[in-house]
Amino acid sequence: MFETLVKTFVYALETYAGLGLIFAVPFVWFGIQRVDSEAQGSAIGFRMLILPGVAAFWPMFLHRWTRRIVEPPVEKNPHRISAKP
Amino acid sequence: MSVQYGAISWNRQKKVYDVTVLSLLALYLGSFVGLGAWLHPSATAETLLIRALGTAAFLLLHVVLCIGPLSRLDRRFLPLLYNRRHLGVTTFLLGLAHGGFALFQFHALGNVNPLVSLFVSNPRYGSVADFPFQALGFFALIILFLMAATSHDFWLRNLSAPMWKRLHMLVYVAYALLVAHVTLGALQSETSPVLASALILGVATVLSLHLAAAFREKRIDQARRQAVDEGFVEVCKVDRIAEKCATIVSLSGERVAVFRYDGRVSAISNACQHQNGPLGEGRIIDGCVTCPWHGYQYQPESGAAPPPFKEKVPTFQVKVVEGAVFVHPRPNPLGTHVQPAEIESSQGRRREAQSR
Numbered sequence: 264m265f266e267t268l269v270k271t272f273v274y275a276l277e278t279y280a281g282l283g284l285i286f287a288v289p290f291v292w293f294g295i296q297r298v299d300s301e302a303q304g305s306a307i308g309f310r311m312l313i314l315p316g317v318a319a320f321w322p323m324f325l326h327r328w329t330r331r332i333v334e335p336p337v338e339k340n341p342h343r344i345s346a347k348p
Numbered sequence: 349m350s351v352q353y354g355a356i357s358w359n360r361q362k363k364v365y366d367v368t369v370l371s372l373l374a375l376y377l378g379s380f381v382g383l384g385a386w387l388h389p390s391a392t393a394e395t396l397l398i399r400a401l402g403t404a405a406f407l408l409l410h411v412v413l414c415i416g417p418l419s420r421l422d423r424r425f426l427p428l429l430y431n432r433r434h435l436g437v438t439t440f441l442l443g444l445a446h447g448g449f450a451l452f453q454f455h456a457l458g459n460v461n462p463l464v465s466l467f468v469s470n471p472r473y474g475s476v477a478d479f480p481f482q483a484l485g486f487f488a489l490i491i492l493f494l495m496a497a498t499s500h501d502f503w504l505r506n507l508s509a510p511m512w513k514r515l516h517m518l519v520y521v522a523y524a525l526l527v528a529h530v531t532l533g534a535l536q537s538e539t540s541p542v543l544a545s546a547l548i549l550g551v552a553t554v555l556s557l558h559l560a561a562a563f564r565e566k567r568i569d570q571a572r573r574q575a576v577d578e579g580f581v582e583v584c585k586v587d588r589i590a591e592k593c594a595t596i597v598s599l600s601g602e603r604v605a606v607f608r609y610d611g612r613v614s615a616i617s618n619a620c621q622h623q624n625g626p627l628g629e630g631r632i633i634d635g636c637v638t639c640p641w642h643g644y645q646y647q648p649e650s651g652a653a654p655p656p657f658k659e660k661v662p663t664f665q666v667k668v669v670e671g672a673v674f675v676h677p678r679p680n681p682l683g684t685h686v687q688p689a690e691i692e693s694s695q696g697r698r699r700e701a702q703s704r
């Protein structure tokens with residue numbers, strides 16, 4: 264029972280990470296500038312640096328990319344909320 | 349305005365910082381392996397390397413955790429804070445090398461998936477002496493990975509600051525896991541008390557620095573809250589005011605000149621009694637605020653011209669709380685003596701010493 268649980272966990276983790284890598288490689292080349300304007304024209308060093316993180320948080324970027332969300336969400340804090348017209 | 353991400357924004361200070369850290373690490377790893385081989389001739393090179401990398405990562409994590417409270421307790425530690433993320437990434441890379449080598453040496457040579465083997469090869473989860481401590485290291489490494497992978501500013505923007513902060517607070521979970529990893533792992537087979545003492549010292553240092561910083565911040569918050577409750581208004585940081593000069597702020601519909609001199613701060617009305625010259629644009633000469641227009645003088649504590657002159661301007665109550673200047677917006681009657689606020693922070697004292 265314990266071994267089955269462990270196997271499920273490990274295989275799920277490996278699948279998640281594998282899918283993340285498959286997603287991240289094309290995304291850091293073609294997708295990143297579509298979800299964050301500041302990434303436009305950025306160099307290979309930056310793209311390589313964020314690749315592991317993109318592989319870890321790939322569902323978030325897949326969601327933004329497919330929904331054509333072009334900028335990261337703006338943080339809400341008490342000042343910003345109360346400054347609204 | 350367009351901004352573009354870069355890989356790493358280097359400057360001279362960061363390069364010196366990184367070269368120093370890498371040199372110290374190389375020295376540590378070399379000495380650990382060399383000394384280990386000499387003291388324990390039966391130990392294999394792989395074991396020594398795994399231990400050297402693991403202890404280096406754990407030590408560096410202590411440094412990373414101590415930098416935050418140290419720089420809150422004393423601003424002289426602030427330069428260490430500027431490049432802390434490089435230390436964090438280095439900690440993860442050392443941990444990854446340690447975990448990778450250990451996984452390869454202990455779990456990759458059979459026909460079971462190495463990660464599955466890591467969790468099931470020793471199922472004595474109820475034991476203290478034989479606890480499968482490697483599992484704890486694995487989860488700590490996942491956290492360190494998430495933190496290292498999201499250390500670029502890109503992540504601050506894309507995860508949002510609160511989310512990013514929450515993710516990076518997990519470092520304390522990773523630390524607790526690693527303390528357990530060492531206690532239930534290396535310590536169980538260790539006969540000498542050196543490692544146990546070092547571990548206790550490390551944990552005690554991290555805990556006491558965090559407690560000291562939290563206690564101090566609570567005291568500062570209380571003092572600030574009290575100042576605000578009493579009607580004071582925060583106007584600026586003390587170090588924004590040059591020695592023997594003033595900053596001008598607008599309070600109660602009129603300008604107030606806040607002077608800094610000899611480790612103290614006083615506030616008087618900005619308008620000179622002669623022809624409304626801007627006193628805050630003048631300097632303190634011979635102990636008196638000197639108007640830049642025609643040289644009328646006022647004592648900063650009382651707003652009164654030195655005898656035999658009779659001019660007087662209103663004064664204001666002042667407080668300095670942890671390097672921040674608070675002024676009460678209600679003017680005192682002309683020439684009222686007000687005790688100057690002492691600049692009590694270490695930074696203030698340092699700047700005083702330098703300006704002398």
Ligand code: FES
Pocket residue numbers: 620621622623624625626639640641642643644
């Ligand atoms: S206005 Fe200040 S001295 Fe004349």
